[in-house]
Amino acid sequence: MRLINRRPSRPMAVFLAALPFVLFAAAYVIGSDIRLSANPQDKLLPAPSTIGDTALRLFTEGDRRTGAILLWHDTAASLRRLGLGVGISALISLVTGLLIGLLPYARRTFSDFVAVLSMVPPLALLPILFIVFGLGETSKVVLIVIGITPFLIRDLSQRVLDIPHEEIVKAQTLGASTTTIATRVVLPQILPRLIAAVRLSLGAAWLFLIAAEAVAADTGLGYRIFLVRRYLAMDIILTYVIWITALAFLIDWGLKTLSRRAFPWMGAGL
Amino acid sequence: MSFVSVRDVWQSYGGRPIIERVNIDVAEGEFVSIVGASGCGKSTFLRLLLADEQPTRGSITIDGGAPAREPGIERGVVFQRYSVFPHMSVRDNIVAGQSFQRPLGRFFGARLRQAREEADATLARIGLSHVADNYPATLSGGMQQRLAIGQALTARPRVLLLDEPFGALDPGTRLSMHDFLTELRAETSMTVFMVTHDLEEGFKLGDRVLVFDKPRWDPQDPGLYGATITYDFDARDRGIPYQNILDGLPSLGPAPVPADATG
Ligand SMILES: Nc1ncnc2c1ncn2[C@@H]1O[C@H](COP(=O)(O)OP(=O)(O)O)[C@@H](O)[C@H]1O
Ligand SMILES: [Mg+2]
Numbered sequence: 001m002r003l004i005n006r007r008p009s010r011p012m013a014v015f016l017a018a019l020p021f022v023l024f025a026a027a028y029v030i031g032s033d034i035r036l037s038a039n040p041q042d043k044l045l046p047a048p049s050t051i052g053d054t055a056l057r058l059f060t061e062g063d064r065r066t067g068a069i070l071l072w073h074d075t076a077a078s079l080r081r082l083g084l085g086v087g088i089s090a091l092i093s094l095v096t097g098l099l100i101g102l103l104p105y106a107r108r109t110f111s112d113f114v115a116v117l118s119m120v121p122p123l124a125l126l127p128i129l130f131i132v133f134g135l136g137e138t139s140k141v142v143l144i145v146i147g148i149t150p151f152l153i154r155d156l157s158q159r160v161l162d163i164p165h166e167e168i169v170k171a172q173t174l175g176a177s178t179t180t181i182a183t184r185v186v187l188p189q190i191l192p193r194l195i196a197a198v199r200l201s202l203g204a205a206w207l208f209l210i211a212a213e214a215v216a217a218d219t220g221l222g223y224r225i226f227l228v229r230r231y232l233a234m235d236i237i238l239t240y241v242i243w244i245t246a247l248a249f250l251i252d253w254g255l256k257t258l259s260r261r262a263f264p265w266m267g268a269g270l
Numbered sequence: 271m272s273f274v275s276v277r278d279v280w281q282s283y284g285g286r287p288i289i290e291r292v293n294i295d296v297a298e299g300e301f302v303s304i305v306g307a308s309g310c311g312k313s314t315f316l317r318l319l320l321a322d323e324q325p326t327r328g329s330i331t332i333d334g335g336a337p338a339r340e341p342g343i344e345r346g347v348v349f350q351r352y353s354v355f356p357h358m359s360v361r362d363n364i365v366a367g368q369s370f371q372r373p374l375g376r377f378f379g380a381r382l383r384q385a386r387e388e389a390d391a392t393l394a395r396i397g398l399s400h401v402a403d404n405y406p407a408t409l410s411g412g413m414q415q416r417l418a419i420g421q422a423l424t425a426r427p428r429v430l431l432l433d434e435p436f437g438a439l440d441p442g443t444r445l446s447m448h449d450f451l452t453e454l455r456a457e458t459s460m461t462v463f464m465v466t467h468d469l470e471e472g473f474k475l476g477d478r479v480l481v482f483d484k485p486r487w488d489p490q491d492p493g494l495y496g497a498t499i500t501y502d503f504d505a506r507d508r509g510i511p512y513q514n515i516l517d518g519l520p521s522l523g524p525a526p527v528p529a530d531a532t533g
Binding site: 164166167169170171172173174175176177179180181183184185188189263264265 | 353354
């Protein structure tokens with residue numbers, strides 16, 4: 001039988017899915033063990049138990065001076081920036097993508113411009129953003145917006161163009177105006193696409209967020225990681241990395257679930 | 271008497287004529303089938319009738335009006351696929367046939383309830399009541415096309431354009447769709463243009479069958495000339511042509527005896 005036609009059975013599939021995780025964890029444990037037995041003071045690969053203790057402390061114990069639990073403050077600050085940035089990007093790209101995809105005049109005006117914009121490396125603009133918007137929240141949110149909006153616009157305008165021309169013609173023969181076509185035919189069909197595109201761009205959004213926080217911030221997950229780097233606090237860094245990964249995973253899962261609930265007509269198309 | 275008139279219509283893409291010198295007059299209520307080889311320009315002709323494209327030359331008018339510049343409520347259409355809105359339930363697809371003409375494209379309150387009731391009556395007539403709340407993707411091909419036709423008729427077009435509407439259906443479903451379309455026509459007596467690649471279907475449903483073909487052919491450059499209407503069959507009276515030809519063209523009959531010759 002050809003390799004392309006061989007499929008794992010159900011228990012085998014579960015085993016295979018778990019395998020890389022288990023191997024990775026095992027490799028870490030062994031590596032950490034080797035280093036720690038050579039030098040108990042080694043900080044590079046803290047033992048899993050150390051990370052566990054640190055994580056518990058970070059999640060539950062308040063700061064000695066203020067009593068505030070820093071991790072939750074960092075999380076709130078970062079999620080707020082991320083939410084604002086991604087939300088604003090989604091809104092801008094929804095409107096622009098709709099216009100570009102639907103109106104030949106808008107397409108001629110904006111599509112080349114957006115294509116060029118998307119080539120600008122956003123991180124290279126970060127100094128400019130700090131100069132223009134200061135070191136506060138705005139520059140971080142704007143970096144996320146600049147970073148992911150061109151991609152979202154291009155993806156969404158293409159999705160609008162992908163809607164079969166027959167549907168657009170049909171709507172016209174039913175007497176629909178441009179506005180009606182935009183709001184009743186095109187918009188509902190690209191909303192699930194918007195969610196899919198946002199899911200794809202979340203990785204980049206996190207990247208821009210952490211970069212901006214690393215450079216200039218006084219709170220936030222990225223800020224904290226780069227702060228404790230100076231003390232080589234690998235246990236804290238790893239806790240934060242795992243926490244960020246979990247958050248990213250949860251957000252992605254939430255968006256996927258939302259999409260499935262909100263757009264039952266997509267069927268298996270998601 | 272001519273309801274739809276097509277005058278010397280040409281359509282070229284990138285300088286290549288696809289159809290050329292098309293002239294035809296169609297009376298109100300006539301059912302015109304269009305057949306021809308694949309790729310000869312049948313769909314192109316239908317798009318011109320639909321005003322989705324403008325002809326390179328010539329004009330198409332309905333009921334003596336100005337040539338349309340974009341698709342509109344006068345011309346309904348059903349394509350082989352993608353003719354219904356996938357994100358709306360079957361019922362809402364029918365409601366859209368009326369509500370899309372409203373400024374916001376929707377009905378509200380009492381008007382919405384009334385439109386839904388009317389839609390349910392339509393669905394009962396086209397045999398789709400049991401799937402009113404489903405989304406089109408869950409329907410069979412024949413049901414989707416029935417929905418598409420029902421939706422198009424809800425907007426009450428003056429001309430209905432069908433581009434291989436049954437092309438993707440199996441033979442049994444196709445036959446029941448023929449009956450369905452014949453029934454609907456008996457109720458509405460609308461002018462219909464239907465592209466089909468099934469000659470039998472064309473003659474069965476149509477009052478007239480137009481054949482598109484290339485009358486001129488350059489063996490060095492097959493794309494040099496476009497297709498035009500090479501035959502225009504009378505498909506009434508079970509497709510036996512020319513039975514009533516003298517009614518339409520008395521000049522073909524025996525020459526009238528000149529008055530002064532008898533005098
Ligand atoms: N928008 C277009 N641009 C360029 N060529 C086209 C376009 N639409 C159709 N054609 C060409 O015109 C010819 C006729 O197409 P079509 O009308 O779809 O044929 P049919 O429906 O009879 O099969 C084909 O060769 C097709 O490639
Ligand atoms: Mg065709």
